[in-house]
Amino acid sequence: MSAAAEILVPGKAGEGEALVLTAPISFWGGVDPKTGRIADVRHPQHGEIISGRVLFLPGTIGSSSASAVLMELVHNGRAPAALVLHEPDAILLLGLIVAREMGWETPTAVRLGRGVFETYRGTTVKVAEDGAVRAIPGKL
Amino acid sequence: MAMRIVAESARLLGAPRLIPIASAHIDGALYHGDSGTLFAERLIEGGARVAVRSTLNVGALDLMGCSRVRLEEPQRGMARRMMEAYRKLGCEQSWTCAPYQAGHRPAQGSDVAWGESNAVVFCNSVLGARTNRYGDFLDIACAITGRAPEYGLHRPENRRARLVFDVSGLSASFLASEIAWPVLGSLYGREVGNAIGVVTGIGDHPGEDALKAFGAAAASSGAVGLFHIAGVTPEAPNVETVLAGSEPEAVVHVTPQMAAKARAGLSTAAAPKTIDAVAIGSPHLSQAELDMLERLIAGRRLAVPIYACTGRHVLASLEQDGRRKRLVASGVVIVADTCVVVTPIMPELAGGVLMTNSGKFAHYAPGNTGYAVLYASLADCVESAIAGKPRFTDIAA
Numbered sequence: 001m002s003a004a005a006e007i008l009v010p011g012k013a014g015e016g017e018a019l020v021l022t023a024p025i026s027f028w029g030g031v032d033p034k035t036g037r038i039a040d041v042r043h044p045q046h047g048e049i050i051s052g053r054v055l056f057l058p059g060t061i062g063s064s065s066a067s068a069v070l071m072e073l074v075h076n077g078r079a080p081a082a083l084v085l086h087e088p089d090a091i092l093l094l095g096l097i098v099a100r101e102m103g104w105e106t107p108t109a110v111r112l113g114r115g116v117f118e119t120y121r122g123t124t125v126k127v128a129e130d131g132a133v134r135a136i137p138g139k140l
Numbered sequence: 141m142a143m144r145i146v147a148e149s150a151r152l153l154g155a156p157r158l159i160p161i162a163s164a165h166i167d168g169a170l171y172h173g174d175s176g177t178l179f180a181e182r183l184i185e186g187g188a189r190v191a192v193r194s195t196l197n198v199g200a201l202d203l204m205g206c207s208r209v210r211l212e213e214p215q216r217g218m219a220r221r222m223m224e225a226y227r228k229l230g231c232e233q234s235w236t237c238a239p240y241q242a243g244h245r246p247a248q249g250s251d252v253a254w255g256e257s258n259a260v261v262f263c264n265s266v267l268g269a270r271t272n273r274y275g276d277f278l279d280i281a282c283a284i285t286g287r288a289p290e291y292g293l294h295r296p297e298n299r300r301a302r303l304v305f306d307v308s309g310l311s312a313s314f315l316a317s318e319i320a321w322p323v324l325g326s327l328y329g330r331e332v333g334n335a336i337g338v339v340t341g342i343g344d345h346p347g348e349d350a351l352k353a354f355g356a357a358a359a360s361s362g363a364v365g366l367f368h369i370a371g372v373t374p375e376a377p378n379v380e381t382v383l384a385g386s387e388p389e390a391v392v393h394v395t396p397q398m399a400a401k402a403r404a405g406l407s408t409a410a411a412p413k414t415i416d417a418v419a420i421g422s423p424h425l426s427q428a429e430l431d432m433l434e435r436l437i438a439g440r441r442l443a444v445p446i447y448a449c450t451g452r453h454v455l456a457s458l459e460q461d462g463r464r465k466r467l468v469a470s471g472v473v474i475v476a477d478t479c480v481v482v483t484p485i486m487p488e489l490a491g492g493v494l495m496t497n498s499g500k501f502a503h504y505a506p507g508n509t510g511y512a513v514l515y516a517s518l519a520d521c522v523e524s525a526i527a528g529k530p531r532f533t534d535i536a537a
Contacts, residue, residue: 008152024333026360029481029504033172039507041408059333061363062503064167064255067275072173088152090292091275097148098179098277101141 001119002134005110005127008088009096014081014107015126015136019053020117021045026062027092033072036079054125054133055080056117060089070095074106082107082127086114142188142284149278155289163193163246164283165239165263167255168276169226170482171200171211171219179277180225183284188229191286195234195244197256198424199223200483203235204452204476210484219483229280235477236451238352238424240267243453248374251294253282257359258352258423258500264366266351268374270294273365293366299375300384301338301368304391305331308341310399314537318353319403319517321346322499323537324394325354327402329362331392338368338382345372349426356423357499399537406502406515412493415514418525419480419505421449422498427457429518434467436522442471443528446521447486449479471525481508495530497521 022044025031030040036051051073060066070092073079085093088111096106110131123135150158168176200219201209211219227233236242240262246252248268254260255274263269272292274282282288292298305328307315314320328337351369358364368376376382420433425448433448448467450458455476458464464474473485480486481504486494494511496502497518505513514530523531 024363028172029507041506042405059363061329061333062257062360064257064260064273064279065170065172065276067277068168068170068172068176071179071277072175075175075178076173090149090153090278091273093152094145094149094275094278097145097152099175101145102175102179102182104175 002132003112003116005084005112005131005133007108007131008085008111009093009106009109010129011096011106011108013127013129014054015124016053016081018056018120018123018125019045019048019050020056020121021058024059024061026060027066027069028063030062031069033069034076036073050080051078052081054082054084054127056084056120058086058114058117060092064091066092067094067098071099074099074104079107083109084112084133085109087111141186142183142281145278145281146285146287146289150289153289153291155291157290158287159251159290159294160286161192161253161282161288162250163244163252164190164279165195165197165244165254165256165259166226166231166279166283167197168280169196169199169223171215171222174218177218177222177225180222180229183280184225184228188284190230190283192283194231194283195239196226196231197259198237198478198482199235200478202475202477204455207473207475207485209478234451234453236424236453238426238451241426242451251288253279253288255279258356260365261355261359261367262352264293265355265368265373266348273363299336299366301336301382302389303332303335303337304379304388305337305339305394306341306391307339307394309393309395310537314399314535315342317517317535318497319535321350321353322357322497323399323403323406325357326361326406326499327394327398328367329358329360329364332362332364334363336366338370338376338379340370340379342369342372349429352423353499360500360503396537403515406499407513408506409493409512409514412514412530414493414529415444415495415524416489416492416511417444417486418446418495418521419501420446420497420518420521422479422481422500425450425454427454430454430458432518433522434463436519437470439466440470440526442525444525446472446525447475447480448472449475452476481505486511495521495524
């Protein structure tokens with residue numbers, strides 16, 4: 001499958017195994033900024049690593065420090081390969097906006113309806129700089 | 141750089157213009173890694189200073205020296221540099237997640253830019269000032285520019301309730317109990333997500349600390365920036381007014397079973413025989429809450445520590461009449477300027493069990509501290525700390 005997604009925050013193209021979250025998450029308290037591991041024990045994807053994955057986010061909740069956690073993941077090389085959001089997230093995406101201001105290379109964040117998230121599950125996904133989101137045939 | 145961040149956020153959110161703000165509350169001074177310190181220092185290098193009153197949320201260190209933070213170098217030095225950078229930017233050294241109980245109370249209807257999820261929801265809901273849920277870095281960028289993107293909760297038409305959360309099916313004794321508010325807040329956040337709702341079925345004003353606990357829990361389990369309580373909060377003199385003449389899009393009738401499930405969901409420990417610590421004060425304890433703690437302990441000796449997190453605004457009165465000394469002698473660890481889920485204070489303990497009366501601590505402690513949590517009322521927390529094992533009073537929903 002492929003789709004032309006709206007770019008929310010431009011960044012470098014990214015490729016990685018899809019990680020489709022099935023519940024909204026609070027990045028602060030929910031994702032370890034050092035390792036990229038989902039630390040929230042109540043989250044269905046607890047224990048998964050978001051680093052290097054194409055992260056499909058059905059929504060975010062909780063702390064206003066989500067931006068700080070995402071920026072720290074960018075700074076220490078543990079960011080997702082790309083972020084796919086159902087709607088623009090005023091808090092989380094700030095982490096990318098400020099990281100760009102700091103001159104650090106950031107992943108691309110794009111917008112897709114959450115209805116198609118499931119079709120990418122189990123695939124390797126490439127998000128191009130122009131916002132094209134594509135599952136790569138023949139790859140896991 | 142601050143203006144570029146504000147403008148880029150405005151573009152992302154589709155805000156047509158920027159509006160002036162009266163104050164800010166800054167949540168960006170908590171150390172999560174070096175990137176945040178480098179950002180704050182970049183602002184200072186550019187000669188930035190806040191243009192409006194700006195209070196600071198918690199940092200990663202207890203600058204008052206009440207408790208020992210186990211943050212090692214070089215992280216400790218970077219955390220200190222970060223707190224110092226925000227001071228140099230002209231922010232007030234409030235270091236609390238309850239700035240609204242430390243003298244920062246913007247007027248109803250004024251536009252402000254506040255960070256920290258519980259402070260945001262209190263500011264909007266209880267004070268009636270207008271703020272969006274500002275993320276780290278945008279709060280300080282707005283404070284420096286004195287401007288914020290005009291969208292979301294800054295616009296009056298976006299503040300009306302669309303959902304009704306009716307608690308009239310719950311028992312009067314449950315609604316009058318302390319645990320009702322964090323439990324219902326947690327349920328509310330999960331039910332409404334980021335929508336705006338009005339709670340109905342509350343008779344009397346439950347007090348500011350109850351609303352603080354409700355909002356903090358709701359903003360942890362959901363993306364709640366504003367709630368209304370009919371007959372209690374300032375924009376909801378009654379249900380009709382806050383619905384602005386429209387029918388609600390949904391009505392959630394809260395049953396005792398839903399409340400019981402939400403209460404159970406605040407705990408992650410399965411019937412432990414002992415507990416290792418109690419943590420209270422998320423959001424930071426008020427003077428009244430510390431008074432209550434003192435009364436409940438009544439000079440007795442604790443078997444396991446109670447970590448009591450509060451702001452420096454409360455410390456002065458605690459010093460009077462030897463109150464702090466007496467609490468510490470009982471086994472209470474006072475934590476100021478920070479708290480036990482944002483920085484390492486409690487010992488690392490595999491399989492540790494933490495009891496709390498805070499919906500917010502219950503939400504974040506397992507992920508941030510590794511402790512499993514047990515949720516209970518303050519009275520039960522105190523009795524459990526004295527016994528070293530869980531003690532529960534039955535409060536049926």
